[in-house]
Amino acid sequence: MSQRVAPRSVAAMHSFVTTILRSHGAPPTTADPVARHMLWADRRGTETHGLVRLPAYVERVRRGTLDPTARPHVEARHGAVTTVDANHGFGHAAADYAMNHALERSRSDGVGVTTVRRSGHFGAAGAYAAMAATQGAVGIAMTNAAPLMAPTGGRERRVGNNPIAVAVPFSEFPIVLDIAMSAVAAGRVMLAARRGESIPDSWGADRRGRPTTDPHEVLAGGGLLRPVADHKGYGLALVVDLLTSVLGGGAPGIDVKRLDQDGPVDASHTCIALDVSAFGDPTGFADRIEALAATMRATPLADGAERVLLPGEREAEVARRRDEHGIDYPDDIFAALERLAADVACPLPPPAEMVSDGVER
Template sequence: MKISATAEDTFLQQVFAKYNFSKEDGALLADTLVDADLRGISSHGIQRLAWYLNMIKEHIIEPTNKPIILKESATSLLIDANQNMGHIASALAMRKLIEKTKKSSVSIAVIRNSNHFGTAGYYSRMAAEAGLIGVSNTNTRPLVVPTNAKDAFLGSNAFAFTFPAEPHPFVFDGATSVVSGGKIQVLAKQGGKIPGEWAIDRDRNIVKDANAAEDILSKVALTEEQPGGGVLTLGGNEEENSNYKGFGNSLVVELLTGILAQGSISADTNTGKHDFSQFFLTIDPSFFGDIEVLKANVESMFERIRNLDKLPGTQIMIPGDREYKRYDENKAHGVSIDETTAGQLKDIATELNVTAPTAL
């Protein structure tokens, strides 16, 4: 079904208020989920709500805790998310980095003791909207099987990069694995088949049934038991297709997040503290040249790429083009919610005595 973005935002803010998030934090959390749905990234939108609420009930997430700045310099930050939602500490980090980078040209933040933070691109776009380059990384629950291994060890370990441009900033936002776990979660809710080579079983056979793949990922994420199998690294199942490069990308993010934050590595986030870590970098491109000239050069390069000779019936799109197109369409016509998620929203509304969003 389709619901309006405004109705989704109102519902989410009501739900987060019931779980004792401050008005400011609840508004931020709602905005991140609505933003993901508007951009067609349903894997990180409202379909995550029931998962978040379960973690609150299990005290993995503590809504009244506030992030703590542990160390700060003119160009760096170390933040303890204090076991609250990763979105809250991440937005704080990016706001502080924007201030610092306007003065110093480059700044870095690391967050420890955090949780899932939604889409990495949300925070990098904050930097781009301030005229800065933004980089956002996070580790996650163990989902990804290294090259030639049988067991999941790494997270999907998102990487987002933004660069100021016109008519909108350049945004690359993606997992360092073939897909994020959330995409398999959405397909499982829809009862669909996996279209590509995304997941494997314990013998590295490709899994096409989304429910079977989600069952593998759930067992890895929620228990200490290692059932074998998981999501593939970029490059797919075979070493001949250079999947060790995707493995390497995931490791880089792991080093910048769990290791640098002195938190859990992805492999250990399903036990003990259940903590994630995040890394952010902002750069002021105007240090290197006139910002309007840089923007013009970026757009010129993108237009040359879009206009390259292409296969009949296809379109060449720059990363971010599709999401901005969906954003405008979904703002006007509503965001799509799968039936399973719609049912979960009704159950949440009944439990909390709030009104669930209705279909357009």
């Protein structure tokens, strides 16, 4: 099992990531949103979508399959709809740009929809949906991804695990549902393979479509992630591909690349913002959310359960702790960051409890 290192402050890690990205050619306007959205995942404990990916992004920059200088640009506008070309740059920056455009349109039209094509891997979909929720709007974000699942009944990779996230403003924290259409995110299988751990056989299948506990059979062996709820997960993944690449004119999921493959990732995203006030009195909306949340939390508990949580509640609690005390990264993730730091002579920040002169607080 992986151990954890002493916590590093979120602000210090943000500075570290931006320094790494800028040393590889990214301008500040790109480095900042990339760092911010990766750390959004790490702050919330979703470490499969945070800085664990940074070495792979840097390697892609070095190989020329990710352009750190690329800036997303608007190709077309029609009413509340905007089409963006990411120019094979960082997906985080492109999706940030897209959701900001969707929010801008929603303020005048009640709804804003932005599609993005020719983009890179964008990390956690919830980060972009939450951008809207923190501004009082409902946010929806989704992306297609490299094929890792088979259609129900098949045994060959034809569809990605294509995540979708919905975020709703709430008085305590944004309610965020962020789900991939596989039983688990591919990153969890990757971490298990890296750590030499087995996985539940409900997570993946081998190349013949048979359940397996070996993460290498799922990843390097040409195997499959298993869709959540079988045909339902497959169907939802296909719908996300329809609403991203097909709707936005990007590459279909079958042509999207994994981070460890050659060529641009070529992902497509869709970001949607709904202005709450366009649907009625915002105060009434807020009151109804409070009432619904209270109803969920008042549910009688099943045997062994401690409480009923709202979507994103546990992650919000983790984020509050990590914002205060720092992020205690698993040692294997931290070791990869140390190697990355050594390559550009940019040391990682000291533990959060240490001041700059090395004296413990």
